[in-house]
Amino acid sequence: MDIRDASDAELRQLKTMIDTELGRRQTLATAGKQMDAIARDVLAAQGITDGDEWVQPTDATNAYPKDWTVTHDGKTWVSLTPANVWQPGVSGWREVVEEGAVPEWVAPTGAHDAYQTGDHVMFEGAEYVSLIDSNTWSPTAYPQGWEAVE
Numbered sequence: 001m002d003i004r005d006a007s008d009a010e011l012r013q014l015k016t017m018i019d020t021e022l023g024r025r026q027t028l029a030t031a032g033k034q035m036d037a038i039a040r041d042v043l044a045a046q047g048i049t050d051g052d053e054w055v056q057p058t059d060a061t062n063a064y065p066k067d068w069t070v071t072h073d074g075k076t077w078v079s080l081t082p083a084n085v086w087q088p089g090v091s092g093w094r095e096v097v098e099e100g101a102v103p104e105w106v107a108p109t110g111a112h113d114a115y116q117t118g119d120h121v122m123f124e125g126a127e128y129v130s131l132i133d134s135n136t137w138s139p140t141a142y143p144q145g146w147e148a149v150e
Contacts, residue, residue, distance in 0.1 A: 035082065036066065053072065054071065057084075064084040066080065066082045072087070077089070077095055091112075103120075104122050124140070
């Protein structure tokens, strides 16, 4: 494209369009980190710290960010998704277990809490390891996705 023949008005319009597009791309590139930082700041301002007892968020301003830990029903949980408003054990959380312990299988509700290759779970008294990414099936519903650990 040769812009030397463009009028001043056309060049100003192109510059505005370019600046707008660059701003849009910058927003998309940084929005996730900014939203995470805001969520953490809001929780801190409300006196909620990482590892506290879970409290039902009232809206997006006090939802839990990804990787935030809470306690609920005597267990520790880590958020698998940003802006998490779900109750631990229902969706969007994974139980944190002691080193060497294996968490109970919990039915995933979507891609955000699906099991990945190498994830270990206890299911019906036996330990299994996921053989596939995005595994939302139980070991009995899709045995090809799991391997029993001896």
